[in-house]
Amino acid sequence: MSEINSIISPENIVYQKTPLLTDATMHYCPGCSHGTVHKLLAEVLEDLGLQETAIGVAPVGCSVLLYNYIDIDWQEAAHGRAPAVATGIKRLLPDKVVFSYQGDGDLAAIGTAETIHACNRGENIVIIFINNGIYGMTGGQMAPTTLPGMKAATCPQGRDVSHDGMPIKISDLLAQLPGTCYVTRQAVHTPANVRKTKKALRKAFENQMANKGTSLIEVVATCNSGWKMSPVQSNQWMEENMFPMYPLGDLKDE
Amino acid sequence: MRELKLMKGNEAIAEAAIRCGVDGYFGYPITPQSEVMETLMDQAPWKTTGMVVLQAESEIASINMVYGGAGCGKRVMTSSSSPGISLMQEGITYLAGSELPCVVVNVVRGGPGLGTIQPAQSDYFQSVKGGGHGDYKLITLAPASVQEMADFVELAFDLAFKYRNPALILSDGVIGQMMEKVELGEYKPRWTNEYIEENYPWATMGKKNRERNIITSVQLEPSVQEAFNHKLQKKYRECEENEVRYEEYMCEDAEYLFVAYGSSARICQKSVEIARSKGIKVGLLRPITLWPFPTKQIAHYADKVKGMLSVEMSAGQMVEDVRLSVCGKVPVEHYGRFGGAIHSPGEVVEALENKLLKV
Numbered sequence: 001m002s003e004i005n006s007i008i009s010p011e012n013i014v015y016q017k018t019p020l021l022t023d024a025t026m027h028y029c030p031g032c033s034h035g036t037v038h039k040l041l042a043e044v045l046e047d048l049g050l051q052e053t054a055i056g057v058a059p060v061g062c063s064v065l066l067y068n069y070i071d072i073d074w075q076e077a078a079h080g081r082a083p084a085v086a087t088g089i090k091r092l093l094p095d096k097v098v099f100s101y102q103g104d105g106d107l108a109a110i111g112t113a114e115t116i117h118a119c120n121r122g123e124n125i126v127i128i129f130i131n132n133g134i135y136g137m138t139g140g141q142m143a144p145t146t147l148p149g150m151k152a153a154t155c156p157q158g159r160d161v162s163h164d165g166m167p168i169k170i171s172d173l174l175a176q177l178p179g180t181c182y183v184t185r186q187a188v189h190t191p192a193n194v195r196k197t198k199k200a201l202r203k204a205f206e207n208q209m210a211n212k213g214t215s216l217i218e219v220v221a222t223c224n225s226g227w228k229m230s231p232v233q234s235n236q237w238m239e240e241n242m243f244p245m246y247p248l249g250d251l252k253d254e
Numbered sequence: 255m256r257e258l259k260l261m262k263g264n265e266a267i268a269e270a271a272i273r274c275g276v277d278g279y280f281g282y283p284i285t286p287q288s289e290v291m292e293t294l295m296d297q298a299p300w301k302t303t304g305m306v307v308l309q310a311e312s313e314i315a316s317i318n319m320v321y322g323g324a325g326c327g328k329r330v331m332t333s334s335s336s337p338g339i340s341l342m343q344e345g346i347t348y349l350a351g352s353e354l355p356c357v358v359v360n361v362v363r364g365g366p367g368l369g370t371i372q373p374a375q376s377d378y379f380q381s382v383k384g385g386g387h388g389d390y391k392l393i394t395l396a397p398a399s400v401q402e403m404a405d406f407v408e409l410a411f412d413l414a415f416k417y418r419n420p421a422l423i424l425s426d427g428v429i430g431q432m433m434e435k436v437e438l439g440e441y442k443p444r445w446t447n448e449y450i451e452e453n454y455p456w457a458t459m460g461k462k463n464r465e466r467n468i469i470t471s472v473q474l475e476p477s478v479q480e481a482f483n484h485k486l487q488k489k490y491r492e493c494e495e496n497e498v499r500y501e502e503y504m505c506e507d508a509e510y511l512f513v514a515y516g517s518s519a520r521i522c523q524k525s526v527e528i529a530r531s532k533g534i535k536v537g538l539l540r541p542i543t544l545w546p547f548p549t550k551q552i553a554h555y556a557d558k559v560k561g562m563l564s565v566e567m568s569a570g571q572m573v574e575d576v577r578l579s580v581c582g583k584v585p586v587e588h589y590g591r592f593g594g595a596i597h598s599p600g601e602v603v604e605a606l607e608n609k610l611l612k613v
Contacts (some may be wrong), residue, residue, distance in 0.1 A: 043511065047382075051461060052460045052461060052462040054460065055326075055458050055459075055460060057322070058470075062471060065469065065472075067466075067468045071461065071466055072460075072461050072466055073458035073459065073460055073461050073466055073467045073468070074458065074466065074467070074468045074469070074470070075321070075325045075352075075458055075468075075469040075470070076323060076352070076468070076469060076470035076471065076472055077321070078318065078321075078345065078348045080345055081314070081315075081318035081321070081345070084310070084314070084315040084316075084318035084319050084322070085318050085319070085321050085322035085325075086322060086323075087308075087315075087319050087322060088278070088280065088299065088318065088319035088320060088321060088323040088326075088330065089322040089323065089325065089326055089458070090322075090326075091278065091308060091319070091323070092277055092278050092306060092308045092322070092323040092326050092328045092330065093326050093328075093447075093459065096459070096460050113311055113312060113314070114311070114314070114315050114318070116311075117310075117311035117315065124486025127608045
């Protein structure tokens with residue numbers, strides 16, 4: 001034990017939890033992608049020195065309690081309204097760094113209007129969009145991004161596109177708007193993808209600091225509880241099924 | 255000498271907002287209140303006071319932009335008319351639940367549904383009984399003149415910040431559209447960020463030298479949510495104790511009482527004169543705050559008068575609160591044209607005679 005203690009010294013530390021991540025126990029299911037994205041977000045805010053200037057907008061959905069985990073100022077928005085709340089904050093406090101964090105139901109169903117118009121105005125904010133194709137918090141109902149044939153609590157026979165339409169590829173749509181400067185789709189299921197997502201988050205916040213307009217980072221994510229799979233199965237299922245519909249990479253980078 | 259101008263009620267709202275140092279306005283066009291945002295855009299206060307003015311994609315977006323700005327301790331407002339205010343109810347209950355101060359102006363038109371663009375007072379229930387979900391109250395001010403449209407903007411902000419609660423200016427299409435002489439206030443500087451941080455330490459301005467601030471209305475633990483609701487109710491009782499405002503007109507010797515607010519109160523002033531010329535001793539009690547309601551003052555008259563007539567451009571909404579105030583001691587009747595129609599002073603007197611004098 002004393003041998004181990006002797007090597008725990010500041011000069012030997014190669015990795016440690018960012019102080020921006022609080023010690024609160026996360027409420028997420030094992031295997032959920034939210035925790036990883038939270039960690040990356042906290043690290044990027046620390047790296048860019050934004051702890052004292054960042055104001056986050058938390059959504060309604062599984063990440064509703066996000067403000068418990070990252071040690072910055074937060075506002076909790078009504079379901080889907082985060083881009084409007086972020087607009088209000090950024091317009092009144094243009095020197096602060098403002099971002100929203102939203103799930104697929106929040107951003108691409110109930111909040112579609114707020115999302116599109118915030119992006120179209122080119123609000124100088126960052127939008128982090130977690131797309132796991134399902135409503136996690138309410139118990140696994142069909143989302144706007146649920147894949148064709150994919151089973152969910154409100155489409156137990158699988159999504160029937162003749163009845164419910166095709167999943168909405170909202171990031172592709174938002175990339176068409178002149179107000180967005182950066183739209184990218186990432187994932188966090190492998191170390192390489194985690195590093196890419198962190199780089200994308202960093203670029204998005206740098207864009208805001210350079211007053212470039214709206215940056216949107218979609219993270220294609222797993223919901224093993226909602227998908228009723230193990231975390232390992234979920235990652236594989238995501239690669240095989242989600243990525244063909246939601247291919248990773250930059251949709252726009254200006 | 256303060257500046258005098260001839261203006262519409264809606265224009266007065268905009269002018270007063272700029273002058274009293276409001277930080278932001280977010281809105282969406284709807285008749286009969288579009289002049290509020292039109293006046294602001296024409297004045298371009300972002301070039302002078304630094305006030306932000308933004309046309310949102312919907313009333314849902316504008317009230318949530320208000321939420322964002324209010325959470326930063328800024329003095330932010332929106333305005334709309336009945337159907338738009340219905341859309342804002344979600345945002346308003348979140349503002350109340352997050353204890354955020356802001357000002358909402360409703361220039362009421364006739365409903366239900368798309369209704370009419372003509373004036374009405376049929377949003378009383380929505381304003382003072384809830385409107386959105388949950389146990390909350392809106393501080394509700396009812397201007398009866400263009401002057402009060404101007405004066406109540408600052409008053410509404412003062413009350414909103416005093417109680418950390420949304421405040422509503424409940425106007426109507428008459429007051430919004432009519433032109434009157436207005437004495438405008440001096441230009442006051444907007445609050446600095448330093449002032450806000452010092453006086454409103456809950457505001458999200460970036461976590462610096464303090465614990466993080468969280469603006470939220472979610473408390474999943476029932477005991478915590480119950481305790482929070484008790485806190486809200488305590489605040490509402492304090493507001494009821496301290497903030498009741500009303501005006502009395504020829505009430506000293508009154509044998510009958512009109513209770514009316516906003517444009518109906520203006521009409522009833524004339525009705526008092528007509529009735530008195532016919533020998534009927536009638537007075538007018540005008541609630542200025544609809545919540546908190548002047549219950550005690552109305553109860554005071556229950557021992558003095560033979561009857562009360564609640565005059566409102568609705569099918570009878572405020573009349574319920576008047577009846578609750580008098581506890582059955584005197585008859586209380588309702589009279590009002592509605593659905594966009596406006597009663598004349600003579601019609602009000604006739605209603606008084608038919609409903610209270612001839613029985």
